[in-house]
Amino acid sequence: MNTVEVHELRKSYGDTVAVDGLSFTVQPGQVTGFVGPNGAGKSTTMRVILGLDAPDDGTALVGGRRYRDLGTPLREVGALLDAGALQPGRRARDHLLWMAQYNGLPARRVDEVLELVGLAEAARRRAGGFSLGMRQRLGIAGALLGDPPVLLFDEPVNGLDPEGIVWIRGLLRSLAAEGRAVLVSSHLMGELEDTADHLVVIGRGRLIADTTVRELLAAASADRVVLRTSNRTEAMTLLANAGAVVAATDHDRVTVTGLTSERVIKLLNENSLPFSEIAAHRASLEEAYMDLTKDAVEFAAHAGPREAL
């Protein structure tokens, strides 16, 4: 059972509620994007899944078991959390050899993963001299060492150059295609646009959406029509009176929310208002995400001053 099951998870640090009753499942054979604004609770959730932090309440199971009950954890779940957390004086290969030995894994696997992440040439260099991209690759090599069916990546593209980003995307997709459950966090939805199949969106430690990328886009695009007309003011009044929310987007364009395009066309025709273009609006993933997380971001922006009062 290659899954991660998070159930009613709660975790506070003093007065800060980091995770607040969160439940979701990461399925095998898919890349699940774990998205939320800064401070939403993504890293905390991942740390609890990996047994690095104890939850106050709820459970986080890997393959149906708590992390501490896993026989050889590295064979069950691999993770890239903080790529900076390396011993700078240690050579890349020695770092992985130490991990392999500690987990009873064969030394030949170390050379396999170094090859897999493109670090074979740098294997004998010290990690302290590595670029951020190389550190990420070394961290990923560590995650893959035990050939685990479940993988967690916390913000893996942070600080990478375009070539590194393309590489990571391809790697995540191929790991999922092999049937593994892959959870990857990001605070930027756009980063996951071409990578994730499924999305778990959180804000303030709570679930905002648990959906496929396709469904999220469809929901954000629904009932929104973009209209181009030279009689903009009249058209806006007419459509607002018919119950739509209207917004002027540029000099001759109006975005209409809450009416179907058929209804908009009918109303314009009945009132002899000309238009040169009408189209269903297609939301971008970033737009859908902004819609979903608006409240969470507003809260974060206001929390400081309010607390200070």
Ligand SMILES: Nc1ncnc2c1ncn2[C@@H]1O[C@H](COP(=O)(O)OP(=O)(O)OP(=O)(O)O)[C@@H](O)[C@H]1O
């Ligand atoms: N060890 C800790 N001690 C105190 N507060 C913490 C600790 N770890 C996390 N927090 C707080 O818990 C909340 C959630 O943080 P977390 O790092 O899980 O969020 P995140 O979604 O991963 O954010 P980011 O994208 O910024 O990494 C934040 O308010 C953070 O300040």
